[in-house]
Amino acid sequence: MARRPETAGRGGGGVPPREDGSRPWGGPANPPAPLWIALQLPQLALEAFAATLPPQRQGLPLALLDGARLAAVDPLAAAAGLQPGMKRATAVALAPRTVFGQADAAREAQARQAVAHAALAFTPSVALHGRDGVLLEVSTTQRAFGGLPRLIEQLQAATAPLGLSCRLATAPTATGAAILACWPKLAIPLIGEHTHRLQALKELIDDAPVSLLPHAAGHIESLQAMGLSTLAQLRAVPRDGLARRFGPQLLAEIDAAHGPVPEVHEWVTLPDRFEARLELFARADTAEQVLYGARLLLERLLAWARARRGRLRRLQLQMLHEPRHRHDDRTPERSTLEIALAEPGNDSAHVTTLLREHLARMPLPAPTLELRMVCHELAFSDAPSGELFPTRTSEREGLLRLVERLQARLGPQCVRRVQPVADHRPERSTLLLPIEPSSVRPQAGAAVAGTVATAAAAGIAGPSSPMLTRPVWLLPTPQPLVERRSVPWLEGRPLQVLAGPERIEAGWWDGEPVARDYFVAQAHDGSVVWIYRSRLPGGGEDPGPAAAGGWFLHGRFA
Numbered sequence: 001m002a003r004r005p006e007t008a009g010r011g012g013g014g015v016p017p018r019e020d021g022s023r024p025w026g027g028p029a030n031p032p033a034p035l036w037i038a039l040q041l042p043q044l045a046l047e048a049f050a051a052t053l054p055p056q057r058q059g060l061p062l063a064l065l066d067g068a069r070l071a072a073v074d075p076l077a078a079a080a081g082l083q084p085g086m087k088r089a090t091a092v093a094l095a096p097r098t099v100f101g102q103a104d105a106a107r108e109a110q111a112r113q114a115v116a117h118a119a120l121a122f123t124p125s126v127a128l129h130g131r132d133g134v135l136l137e138v139s140t141t142q143r144a145f146g147g148l149p150r151l152i153e154q155l156q157a158a159t160a161p162l163g164l165s166c167r168l169a170t171a172p173t174a175t176g177a178a179i180l181a182c183w184p185k186l187a188i189p190l191i192g193e194h195t196h197r198l199q200a201l202k203e204l205i206d207d208a209p210v211s212l213l214p215h216a217a218g219h220i221e222s223l224q225a226m227g228l229s230t231l232a233q234l235r236a237v238p239r240d241g242l243a244r245r246f247g248p249q250l251l252a253e254i255d256a257a258h259g260p261v262p263e264v265h266e267w268v269t270l271p272d273r274f275e276a277r278l279e280l281f282a283r284a285d286t287a288e289q290v291l292y293g294a295r296l297l298l299e300r301l302l303a304w305a306r307a308r309r310g311r312l313r314r315l316q317l318q319m320l321h322e323p324r325h326r327h328d329d330r331t332p333e334r335s336t337l338e339i340a341l342a343e344p345g346n347d348s349a350h351v352t353t354l355l356r357e358h359l360a361r362m363p364l365p366a367p368t369l370e371l372r373m374v375c376h377e378l379a380f381s382d383a384p385s386g387e388l389f390p391t392r393t394s395e396r397e398g399l400l401r402l403v404e405r406l407q408a409r410l411g412p413q414c415v416r417r418v419q420p421v422a423d424h425r426p427e428r429s430t431l432l433l434p435i436e437p438s439s440v441r442p443q444a445g446a447a448v449a450g451t452v453a454t455a456a457a458a459g460i461a462g463p464s465s466p467m468l469t470r471p472v473w474l475l476p477t478p479q480p481l482v483e484r485r486s487v488p489w490l491e492g493r494p495l496q497v498l499a500g501p502e503r504i505e506a507g508w509w510d511g512e513p514v515a516r517d518y519f520v521a522q523a524h525d526g527s528v529v530w531i532y533r534s535r536l537p538g539g540g541e542d543p544g545p546a547a548a549g550g551w552f553l554h555g556r557f558a
């Protein structure tokens with residue numbers, strides 16, 4: 001974290017101009033007025049805890065404990081009569097189905113940090129405020145996102161997957177925006193005259209309760225005893241008396257809320273390596289339970305990646321297991337799942353699909369108690385641009401995702417690519433090799449099997465016909481066919497020859513010669529098959545007893 005003073009000219013006006021009026025960096029002579037967005041997370045502690053719950057416990061009343069007393073309750077628990085400060089035993093008696101958890105400042109800090117990372121995608125000036133607030137200075141970046149309303153819309157969309165409810169407000173001062181966001185009466189996406197005019201902001205927050213000032217929160221009883229309940233009443237009190245009674249920090253907060261005075265913010269910076277952990281409320285015994293918690297860590301990872309203007313290339317999910325209480329236990333301490341994307345990207349749905357497929361194939365040696373996600377490898381090249389119509393690039397992306405998903409579900413060795421071989425014999429003309437997703441390229445379209453019948457109808461037949469389309473599906477071993485009056489039969493019915501022949505003579509160099517005339521034929525059910533007639537005496541290379549001229553089924557068209 002780096003500290004630097006915040007001035008009224010933040011975002012282009014912090015450095016004074018030269019004597020001739022020019023800016024040292026060549027910036028505008030009239031910098032934009034400061035504009036702040038405040039994000040308030042009113043249910044941060046409860047929602048950060050709810051993220052650790054398994055799906056079957058979602059929707060139940062929640063309460064956080066600080067020792068033996070309640071520290072926070074959600075609306076469902078409050079409706080059942082639970083209140084902060086109540087003893088746990090009383091709460092159990094009132095609402096037996098309530099889910100209790102311990103308050104955890106580190107868990108809350110991680111959840112809020114993810115919101116700050118999401119905000120850094122919209123401005124480099126992001127600071128934390130209080131225990132549950134995030135501030136953004138957007139005077140110089142709002143135009144890049146289409147104006148303030150459009151920026152707010154995108155900001156809300158970016159923070160929504162993190163699972164935290166946000167109250168949002170805008171103002172020309174950071175403290176003023178924070179007060180508006182903390183005030184439920186006005187905590188909405190406010191875009192009005194107060195957004196840019198200090199006088200309008202002053203009139204709006206004069207009725208705000210003094211408890212919204214962080215320093216005043218510790219002196220509420222004393223202020224109420226003096227009859228001071230709003231900011232307007234607090235401003236009417238002599239400043240010297242307030243400073244002696246409550247310290248100068250309270251005055252500084254009042255001034256910062258109402259006018260352009262210097263403020264000091266601790267700016268959020270992005271780490272070079274992403275590491276996040278999630279301690280599960282209940283042990284996870286299945287891959288689906290692990291995936292439920294991993295989704296939240298993935299959304300936090302994507303917020304960090306977008307803030308760094310990068311795209312995911314490789315990530316690692318670690319599952320820390322519950323130790324077995326047996327002397328011969330060899331259960332590992334953790335299981336590690338590594339995901340490498342063939343094409344870097346930040347598509348949450350695609351990465352979630354890969355996680356699901358890999359977890360489905362990965363047995364859990366023991367129940368999982370904690371999840372950790374690590375990423376230190378991003379791609380910083382330009383992201384592919386959007387396309388109005390399908391192109392070769394979009395086709396390749398679709399093929400890549402298909403290959404990645406198949407490899408995740410079936411295993412890398414079960415997904416092969418076809419490698420052409422310089423051999424005219426169909427059964428030896430290709431090899432099946434492991435496929436690398438990065439080498440996937442869309443191929444130019446070719447005639448499909450269904451077009452063979454069309455070609456035959458157009459009169460393509462005889463020795464002068466062009467090279468025939470070959471089927472993708474070849475039989476492991478050619479199947480002998482029954483011949484009656486020189487006509488091949490399949491399944492008790494004669495075949496109708498559509499096109500051919502295509503003569504193949506090869507293999508004399510390796511002792512396995514073939515001499516065949518291939519034909520495209522149609523069966524009685526309309527299916528198209530690939531057959532040949534052997535020209536070698538006794539069938540030659542063909543299986544089984546067959547005389548010269550015997551017919552064989554070698555493939556089927558789709």
